[in-house]
Amino acid sequence: xxxxxxxxxxxxxxxxxxxxxxxxxxxxxxxxxxxxxxxxxxxxxxxxxxxxxxxxxxxxxxxxxxxxxxxxxxxxxxxxxxxxxxxxxxxxxxxxxxxxxxxxxxxxxxxxxxxxxxxxxxxxxxxxxxxxxxxxxxxxxxxxxxxxxxxxxxxxxxxxxxxxxxxxxxxxxxxxxxxxxxxxxxxxxxxxxxxxxxxxxxxxxxxxxxxxxxxxxxxxxxxxxxxxxxxxxxxxxxxxxxxxxxxxxxxxxxxxxxxxxxxxxxxxxxxxxxxxxxxxxxxxxxxxxxxxxxxxxxxxxxxxxxxxxxxxxxxxxxxxxxxxxxxxxxxxxxxxxxxxxxxxxxxxxxxxxxxxxxxxxxxxxxxxxxxxxxxxxxxxxxxxxxxxxxxxxxxxxxxxxxxxxxxxxxxxxxxxxxxxxxxxxxxxxxxxxxxxxxxxxxxx
Ligand code: PA5
Numbered sequence: 001x002x003x004x005x006x007x008x009x010x011x012x013x014x015x016x017x018x019x020x021x022x023x024x025x026x027x028x029x030x031x032x033x034x035x036x037x038x039x040x041x042x043x044x045x046x047x048x049x050x051x052x053x054x055x056x057x058x059x060x061x062x063x064x065x066x067x068x069x070x071x072x073x074x075x076x077x078x079x080x081x082x083x084x085x086x087x088x089x090x091x092x093x094x095x096x097x098x099x100x101x102x103x104x105x106x107x108x109x110x111x112x113x114x115x116x117x118x119x120x121x122x123x124x125x126x127x128x129x130x131x132x133x134x135x136x137x138x139x140x141x142x143x144x145x146x147x148x149x150x151x152x153x154x155x156x157x158x159x160x161x162x163x164x165x166x167x168x169x170x171x172x173x174x175x176x177x178x179x180x181x182x183x184x185x186x187x188x189x190x191x192x193x194x195x196x197x198x199x200x201x202x203x204x205x206x207x208x209x210x211x212x213x214x215x216x217x218x219x220x221x222x223x224x225x226x227x228x229x230x231x232x233x234x235x236x237x238x239x240x241x242x243x244x245x246x247x248x249x250x251x252x253x254x255x256x257x258x259x260x261x262x263x264x265x266x267x268x269x270x271x272x273x274x275x276x277x278x279x280x281x282x283x284x285x286x287x288x289x290x291x292x293x294x295x296x297x298x299x300x301x302x303x304x305x306x307x308x309x310x311x312x313x314x315x316x317x318x319x320x321x322x323x324x325x326x327x328x329x330x331x332x333x334x335x336x337x338x339x340x341x342x343x344x345x346x347x348x349x350x351x352x353x354x355x356x357x358x359x360x361x362x363x364x365x366x367x368x369x370x371x372x373x374x375x376x377x378x379x380x381x382x383x384x385x386x387x388x389x390x391x392x393x394x395x396x397x398x399x400x401x402x403x404x405x406x407x408x409x410x411x412x413x414x415x416x417x418x419x420x421x422x423x424x425x426x427x428x429x430x431x432x433x434x435x436x437x438x439x440x441x442x443x444x
Contacts, residue, residue: 004225004388007245008375011363012318015372016252024252024403028244029236031402035395036234040402042409047196048394051204052226052387058191059213059220062206065169065189066213070104072167074128077121077151078211079110080135081143082279082414083199084171087390088211090276091203094269094386095217102216109151110134110144118147122154130155133169133214135207137193139177142418148179161186171206198409200280201394204387218383225387233395242376243392246320247399249374253318254292254404262310262371263296265322266359271298273386274322277393284397284408291404300358307362311369319366319373323359326380327352 034040035049069076078085085108092106105128109121132155134148155164170183170190183190191206193199202208204226213219238244250261261281263274274296285291297306310317333354335347346354363373376392378385401408423430423437 004229004379004385005242005392006377007242008377009245009249011367012249012253012372012374015318016249016256020252020256021248024248024255025238025244027251027403028247028399029238031247031399032236032244034402035398041407045196045198045201045409047194048198048201048204049230051197052223052230052391055204055209055223056220058206059209059223062191062209062213062219065191065210069131069133069169069214070216072129073104073131075105075107075125075130076211076214077125077130077132078106078108078135079132079144079147079151080108080207081111081141082283083202084135084137084141084144084207085111086200086272086276086279087203087208090272090390091208091212091222091383091386092215092217093272094381095383096215096269098269104214104216106211106215110147113143113146118150122151125154130158131167131169133171133211134179135171135193136177136179137173137199137202137207139172139179139181142421145178169210171210198411200276200283201409203276203390221383222387222390225382225384225389226391227387228384229388229391233392243395243399246374246376246392247396247403249318250292250396250400251403253372258316258318258372260293260295260317262306262317262319263294263322264299264302264310264319264362264373265296266299266355267322267324267381268298268301269381270322270324273389274298276390280393281397281400283411283414284401285404285406287406287410287413290406292400299362300355303358303362310366310371315370317371319363319371321359321363321373321375322378323356323375324378324381324385327355328381329353 038046078088089108107121109118132151134144136144152164152168155167159167165186165188168188170179170188171193172179172183172190174192191210193202193205193207197205204223209219212222233241233243235241238248263277265271265274278294278296281292281294310319329350329352331351333343333346333349333351335344363375366373378389398408419430419433420437423433426434
């Protein structure tokens with residue numbers, strides 16, 4: 001059993017029959033066999049499985065680029081969308097002080113098309129020394145390409161072409177795509193996204209590791225956690241292998257009519273881990289009319305919004321609590337002489353204890369209300385635990401995808417909005433679709 005992560009299922013066993021759980025166990029163990037043999041759908045994209053080891057080989061180059069960024073910059077702008085930015089953001093925000101960026105601020109662009117955001121960003125960057133890391137596997141994604149165009153021009157006006165080229169790092173395909181072409185022509189330092197690793201599984205490639213190292217996060221600790229988890233997940237005994245347990249419950253709940261999973265964290269710093277998880281699970285499972293809808297809440301904040309629905313709305317949910325066991329106990333509730341707010345009963349107790357009670361109380365309330373729940377316990381909030389967690393989730397979604405009968409490693413549905421957007425914007429080659437869409441719009 002892993003020391004970094006464990007599953008607790010006390011609040012969900014009575015929601016599933018032994019027969020349902022047995023059937024799910026059989027499907028997940030078969031899926032594990034398929035994954036380990038590398039014989040399933042999308043097996044040309046299984047490079048992520050070996051990254052905890054292979055990524056180490058590249059760490060010296062990554063460290064040197066990261067050190068250079070840190071030496072010459074106050075801010076690093078990470079330009080990317082989906083799998084090309086969420087992993088880095090999840091790790092950086094879960095392992096950094098929210099109010100002290102330790103010498104290098106990391107900001108994000110290219111993850112939407114809001115022009116006002118870019119205007120504000122350039123204003124924010126005006127007095128600061130700036131480096132930029134542009135990340136796109138295809139090298140042609142519209143959102144980061146647009147943001148990169150504007151930010152690159154802004155940097156060239158400010159620094160001149162040669163200095164801008166020294167301040168830009170490109171992470172993209174080895175051969176294909178517009179970004180590879182620009183990087184080669186302009187002489188940017190560049191890193192490669194391996195062909196056999198899909199975007200949302202790329203956190204342990206330079207896509208994640210370069211911004212993570214630049215942010216001053218313990219990148220080696222992260223890989224060590226992933227490596228240890230990889231060993232644990234080889235096991236075939238569900239009692240000792242947390243991914244078999246998690247995937248088994250997910251599979252059983254889905255087939256029992258619970259098509260929505262809510263990932264609930266009680267630690268704001270895990271917010272982007274839950275965003276990364278949403279992308280990983282949504283894009284991997286949601287296809288062919290199948291798949292669990294991944295939703296996420298940040299508690300206790302969202303207990304004052306989504307909590308009502310989870311407690312009392314349509315009974316189609318199950319919930320997974322994501323919690324850190326060893327917390328910082330230093331913040332303690334002070335005593336107050338007047339006790340006007342009636343909180344003296346908590347005086348001397350750590351906020352972490354209050355938070356834990358909120359979580360336990362919520363889990364029991366939701367169970368009673370008809371939302372069964374699991375918990376994923378991380379031993380602590382270290383880089384090692386976060387690395388273990390990310391590798392655990394990547395493996396889980398592969399198992400659940402195979403058990404569902406879908407290819408967890410493609411994302412055909414993501415193309416549809418792009419075609420419509422290109423047609424509406426008048427991109428050459430989309431003329432016929434443009435006419436069809438304009439007709440539809442005018443009929444509405
Ligand atoms: O998981 C995926 O493959 C996607 O979410 C991509 O990461 C996202 O669409 C960005 O693609 P690209 O890196 O090609 O710009």
